[in-house]
Structure formats: structure tokens, C-alpha cells
Amino acid sequence: MATVLHAVFGYFFLLLTVRILTRRPGGQLTLFEFVIVFLIGGVIILSTVGKDRSLTNCVCAIITVGLLHQSVSWLRARYPRFGVIVDGTPLLVLDRGKWDTDLMKKMRLDENDVMAAARSKGLTSLTQIKYAVLERNGSISIIQAEASKSEA
Amino acid sequence: MPAAPHLKPVEDTVPMVHGEVAIGEDLEFQRRWWRFERIVWIAFALIVLLDLLGVFGKGYFAKGHIHQGPVEVKFERVERLGTPSIMTIHFAPEAIHRGTVQLWVSESVVGDLGNRRIIPQPESSTVGNSGVSYIFPASGGRSSVLFALQPASPGVFRFALRVPGVNEIRSRVVVMP
Incomplete structure (x- = not known):
């Protein structure tokens, strides 16, 4: 359970952090996608899985992040206003x-x-x-x- | 027969600039977002500053120090989940009786604060009175006992220590998630 909660917190915390870093010209990925890169990069993953490096724990963490990403993608497509919050506006x-x-x-x-x-x-x-x-x-x-x- | 694809006619839904370029700019939102960003950055800076000061553990403000007669306790007021720390108990010669030091610690030291190791090893340990009593051999002079702690869950935990002839020492430790 702690892994799932840590993954949820980590995802949204990184989404916020990367989002407020402000767009820099020349970017190839959207900020939204950067969140996944960062998560895979493993900053938050350390606290997400903690000392439990079992396959079960890692699979739960990955599924949680995947579901969150899918949910945020759906919300972006469904509600343009949410997309503006996540990705910004031109x-x-x-x-x-x-x-x-x-x-x-x-x-x-x-x-x-x-x-x-x-x-x-x-x-x-x-x-x-x-x-x-x-x-x-x-x-x-x-x-x-x-x-x-x-x-x- | 495959279902017909759902097709929707194109409409100019993206707001235009000067009626000629569809950009979809939302400057009002962006201004609000800049205000929000400023607040978040201030909050982040504050968090870093507080962390440097040790408010979240491992720093100046996290150090706990209690002096009670011949007993002195040094510990971390703010611990971090799963992170090792040391609670040191110094005994002045007056706390040593017949070559031994007796120390009672509340159950929270062993349970909530996650005592992993005691240095030196006690001569004996006895459970009871909602805690554990230890007897350490001591040869005189100033002696110290170290408890290696590693909390397993976040929260605020109270602990107590007792040495015969000394008022009970009580304090609390905050374990950060």
C-alpha cells in the first residue's frame, strides 16, 4: 500500500515540479512526458519502492505510475482545461x-x-x-x- | 461488416489571434499560473531552508539533548522513516552502582523507534513495566550506551527512560515519512 501511495505522490509531485520549471525553447518532449522520464530516471523511485526490491513491489509501482499516466492522458483529452493546467497554453x-x-x-x-x-x-x-x-x-x-x- | 468510422466535421474551435492565426493562447490563465508558480517556488525555497536547518531531520534543529542529573541523552528529535540514527545515553559516575548501570526504556524505543542494536551489549535484559530493563557492566568514570534506531513507520512517538535514583526522562520523536 505504501508503494502505491508513494508512487501517486511521486508522480504528482514531479508533475508539479517539472511543470513549474517553465518551458524552455527547443524542447522536444512536453512537460507531461518529462514526468515519465524523470520517474523512470529514478529520483522518486527510490522512495517509491524503498528497501522492498521485490518483483511484486516493483510491478505494483510501475502499474500505479502507468495507470496515473493513462488517467492524466484521458483527463487531458476529455477536459481541455485540465490539459492547459498540465501542459500550459501556447x-x-x-x-x-x-x-x-x-x-x-x-x-x-x-x-x-x-x-x-x-x-x-x-x-x-x-x-x-x-x-x-x-x-x-x-x-x-x-x-x-x-x-x-x-x-x- | 465493420462499423463505420465516427467522423466529425472540422470546426474552428481554437481561438484566433487577429482573426487570422489559430493559436489558442490563454493569457489570463498564464498570468494566474505565474502567480501560482511564484507561490510554489517560495514554498520550495522555504522547504529547502527548513531542511538545511534540520527541521525535517538530520540537522541543527533536529538534535535533541536532555540532561537529567547524572544522565544525559542525545537523540534526533526528528527522524526519517527507515533511516538509521543513534540515541546516545551518557552516564556520570553517580549513575553507576556496584559496577553496573541499570536502564529502563519504554517499549516505543524498541517498537516505534525501531531499536536495531545496543552498544555495548547489555549483561541482561528484562521485559516488563511497558518497557525493557537493561543492565550494563560499568567500570566507573563516564560511560555511554548507544541505541541504533531505525523507525519503520512515520508518526509522533513518545519515549521514556529511567535510571534508578534519577527522574524519568520523557520526550518525543517525530518520524518523517
Whole structure:
């Protein structure tokens, strides 16, 4: 029973910790997925299984974490609001030639991060960007100024 | 015949910026989240500070020290579940009678606080009076007895120690999960 309780606490504690670490640009995994990586990495697993290294205990811990992950996934899909809490919301950092400096400061993002994302799209200048969006997984989406004009 | 797949027509449900880009930004939520983050970080910093001070065990504020006549007890006021610690009992020469030291410890020392070992080994141990009485051979001078503890469950546990001719020593230990 202690293993299950420790696993539940460990899962949600790590979810909270990783979630408040704030997205960094260039992230490949969502924060939500990082939780699993961390758990498998074994920080909390030490207190989860404790000294009981029996197969029974480890299987119970893994099943608990798996069920929690499945439940959180279901809740994210079922309730978009819950998804926003777990993964965050996309944020507009560059809006038609204007930086949201307050937002960038809080998200620890700078112009170079946006330019790096722009370069990967083949853009050579910040002036070619119409919108830059910090996505939930930490990546930056670029919407090109010329492209959006041509579409209009 | 396989069931027809459930198909739903596409709708523009993601909120748009300036009516041209569907981003789904929720800045109001993000502002609330930043406030929440600040509170959590303050709480985390506080936890680390308290831990450094030993409030959660293994530090300055966790050290327990009781002096009662010829008996001095040093122990951890805050223990951690399954983590070994030492309770040391020093006896001044006045506590030694006829080459022995008698010590009674409450059952909680053996049970709740998880006594694993006694150093040195007692000459005899007798159960009774809701505890265990030990007799240790002593040759005079200042002597010490060590109890190696390892609590098996979290909680707040009271313990008591008795030495003939000395008032009962009582205290409590918090075992962190």
C-alpha cells in the first residue's frame, strides 16, 4: 500500500515540479512526458519502492505510475482545461513586429531563441516574422510575414 | 461488416489571434499560473531552508539533548522513516552502582523507534513495566550506551527512560515519512 501511495505522490509531485520549471525553447518532449522520464530516471523511485526490491513491489509501482499516466492522458483529452493546467497554453511572443517583453522575460526567452527557430524555417531576419508562438512543448512556431500576406 | 468510422466535421474551435492565426493562447490563465508558480517556488525555497536547518531531520534543529542529573541523552528529535540514527545515553559516575548501570526504556524505543542494536551489549535484559530493563557492566568514570534506531513507520512517538535514583526522562520523536 505504501508503494502505491508513494508512487501517486511521486508522480504528482514531479508533475508539479517539472511543470513549474517553465518551458524552455527547443524542447522536444512536453512537460507531461518529462514526468515519465524523470520517474523512470529514478529520483522518486527510490522512495517509491524503498528497501522492498521485490518483483511484486516493483510491478505494483510501475502499474500505479502507468495507470496515473493513462488517467492524466484521458483527463487531458476529455477536459481541455485540465490539459492547459498540465501542459500550459501556447503563448504569442512576437505579434506583427512587436515583442511581448514581459512574457518573454517570464518565460526566460530571448530574441535569439526566436531567431534560431526562424533560421530553421529558412528566414534570415526577424522582420520576416509575423507571429512567433511559444508552443506547449517548448518549441517556437514561426509564421512568416510574406507567407501570411500572400495567403490574405 | 465493420462499423463505420465516427467522423466529425472540422470546426474552428481554437481561438484566433487577429482573426487570422489559430493559436489558442490563454493569457489570463498564464498570468494566474505565474502567480501560482511564484507561490510554489517560495514554498520550495522555504522547504529547502527548513531542511538545511534540520527541521525535517538530520540537522541543527533536529538534535535533541536532555540532561537529567547524572544522565544525559542525545537523540534526533526528528527522524526519517527507515533511516538509521543513534540515541546516545551518557552516564556520570553517580549513575553507576556496584559496577553496573541499570536502564529502563519504554517499549516505543524498541517498537516505534525501531531499536536495531545496543552498544555495548547489555549483561541482561528484562521485559516488563511497558518497557525493557537493561543492565550494563560499568567500570566507573563516564560511560555511554548507544541505541541504533531505525523507525519503520512515520508518526509522533513518545519515549521514556529511567535510571534508578534519577527522574524519568520523557520526550518525543517525530518520524518523517
